[in-house]
Structures are given as C-alpha cells and as structure tokens.
Amino acid sequence: MTVSRRGHRFSRRGIGAKTEAGFVAGISIRFWGVRGSIPCPTPRHVGFGGNTSCIEVQAAGQTLILDAGTGLRELGQTLLERGVAQATLLLTHTHWDHICGFPFFLPAYRPSFELNVMAGHLVGEVGVQQVLEGQMAQPMFPVPLDNLQAKMTFEDFKAGDAFDIGGLRVRTAGLNHPNGATGYRLEVDGASLCYVTDTEHVAGTRDEAILGLIDGADLVVYDSTYTDEEFEAHVGWGHSTWEEGVRLCREAGVKRLAIFHHDPDHEDAFMKDVERKAHDTWDGATVAREGDVVNLPGTDQASSSAAGTSKP
Ligand SMILES: [Zn+2]
Ligand SMILES: [Zn+2]
Numbered sequence: 001m002t003v004s005r006r007g008h009r010f011s012r013r014g015i016g017a018k019t020e021a022g023f024v025a026g027i028s029i030r031f032w033g034v035r036g037s038i039p040c041p042t043p044r045h046v047g048f049g050g051n052t053s054c055i056e057v058q059a060a061g062q063t064l065i066l067d068a069g070t071g072l073r074e075l076g077q078t079l080l081e082r083g084v085a086q087a088t089l090l091l092t093h094t095h096w097d098h099i100c101g102f103p104f105f106l107p108a109y110r111p112s113f114e115l116n117v118m119a120g121h122l123v124g125e126v127g128v129q130q131v132l133e134g135q136m137a138q139p140m141f142p143v144p145l146d147n148l149q150a151k152m153t154f155e156d157f158k159a160g161d162a163f164d165i166g167g168l169r170v171r172t173a174g175l176n177h178p179n180g181a182t183g184y185r186l187e188v189d190g191a192s193l194c195y196v197t198d199t200e201h202v203a204g205t206r207d208e209a210i211l212g213l214i215d216g217a218d219l220v221v222y223d224s225t226y227t228d229e230e231f232e233a234h235v236g237w238g239h240s241t242w243e244e245g246v247r248l249c250r251e252a253g254v255k256r257l258a259i260f261h262h263d264p265d266h267e268d269a270f271m272k273d274v275e276r277k278a279h280d281t282w283d284g285a286t287v288a289r290e291g292d293v294v295n296l297p298g299t300d301q302a303s304s305s306a307a308g309t310s311k312p
Helices: 072-081 128-135 208-214 228-234 242-251 268-281
Strands: 027-033 054-059 062-066 086-091 114-119 151-156 162-165 168-175 181-188 191-196 219-223 256-260 285-287 293-296
Touching: 027 072, 027 191, 054 072, 054 181, 054 191, 062 072, 086 181, 114 128, 128 151, 168 208, 181 208, 191 208, 191 293, 208 242, 219 242, 242 256, 242 268, 242 285, 256 268, 268 285
Parallel strands: 062 086, 086 114, 114 151, 191 219, 219 256, 256 285
Antiparallel strands: 027 054, 027 293, 054 062, 162 168, 168 181, 181 191
C-alpha cells in the first residue's frame, strides 16, 4: 500500500498508476467527499474537506463510484476531462448525504456516457430508479431523471449478495442503519477494499456481518461519525465511532482503516485531535481527507516499496 512519508496521512496524488496493459494495478481510490450528514464548506472544515460521501475507485479497467454525495460533482468533471465513458455507481443507501451530488453529475447529461447505478437496500421496495426520480422530481429539481441523456441502468440487489463487475469481485453485507444500508468489499489482483458506512454498532459487541465482510482486507473505509465518548448520546442515530473501527479492523486482521463520514460538527481542530489519538491507538488508522489517494497494489503487483504502512 502506498502511503505518504508523513506517516499516518494518505497520499495526495497518484490515482491510477497504470500497468503495461494500461490498467490501474490492483485498486486505486480517491476520496472526493469524506463528510457525513450535510456538506460543510467553511474555512473551519477545509483541512479535511466539506463535501459529503463520494469515493472514486479505479480497478480492473473499471471506474466505480462509491456513493453520490456532493463530492460527485467535481469527480464528474474530471471523468469527462479524462475521457472516461463508463462508470458504475454503487450506493450504500439513499439518504441525502449519499445522493445529493447525483443531479450535478455532468457525465449523466452526456449521451456518450454509460452509467450503471446499483443499490442493495431497496429490493422489494420502491427501487433505486424510483428514489432517484423522486429526488429530481419537480418542484425540487428542474430537470427530471428522464431527461438525462446518458445510457443508464438501475439495478437493485439484496444486501448480502455477491456479484462481478468486469474483473472485479464485489461482496456485500447489510448494515445497521435506519432505512438500511449496504457495505461493500471489492477485490481484484489480491487487493481488497471495503466501504462500510453508514452503520451503528452495539457497544461491547462486534458486528459479525461486518467482521466477515472486512476479514483480512487491505483497507476499510468505516463510518466514524462519532467518538466513543459521544456515542452514548447518539445511540439509535445509525452511526459508529473511529474507536469501533479500530476494534473491528484489529479483530478482522485488516491492514489499514480510513476514518470516514466525519460529523459536520467536527471541525479541523477536532479532526486533527482524532487523527493523533487514532494513530496513537493503532498505527493502521488514518483520517480520510478530501483529495486523499490510496493505491492498493494487491499481491499480484506488490513490491517492497508498496507494501505495508510507513511509520512516522
Ligand atoms: Zn451518511
Ligand atoms: Zn445514512
């Protein structure tokens, strides 16, 4: 895993180190939005970032997008600049903070673009297409989903299902969240990335479904909205803590944790404190910042310079 020489910080550049075949080796990700609940674009949040949940994944020649929070807007612009013509959007769920970037995703307005949207929490209910139609229905938004020009498909699966996207293996698990949510594990070339947000743990117990999903993973991005100290006052709100993320990752033999879905009330000074405490607790823990890049080369391409984590 490529990490910054500054130790417990992720890198800021380098998504998509290409193999000779022109593909990204293993899994490469970039955080376009790391915030939960609502965007918070203030000078007091700019260090860690104010956009809501959105992660770009490049793997096996595929572009995947994890959630469509406000970070999706800028990602869409760069995908067009880079000439990307196809992407799969995997939604954890459809609370506002995970879909509010969708109407501003420029590639969806281009007839040449192909977008596949998948979600695992709506099967037997309304379905993801209908939810996104509702989001863009007048008078809340002037352009209905029907008017988007891209070739789009919408697919509902059941959280817990496994499937393939190109050469990428995708496993999923249901999360403990109001209205449901889906955790993802993506695997290719021996590299593994897990995206586990939004979810609430039960204090004193480990979530077995999550432990199974993240077992031995290279990187787990985890709902760390609260600290353990704050958690008791927020039981039933559907979120977890960075300390629980550390406990889960250690128990499951995970290499690295990305603390994610930061509470808008947690300004930069607070998050720096979380970063220091988390790293003191476990040197595999890192707070995700908007713009951070992580390359997971996998066993097929791993080299001595890329493996493991660096010490400060
Ligand atoms: Zn959320
Ligand atoms: Zn949510």
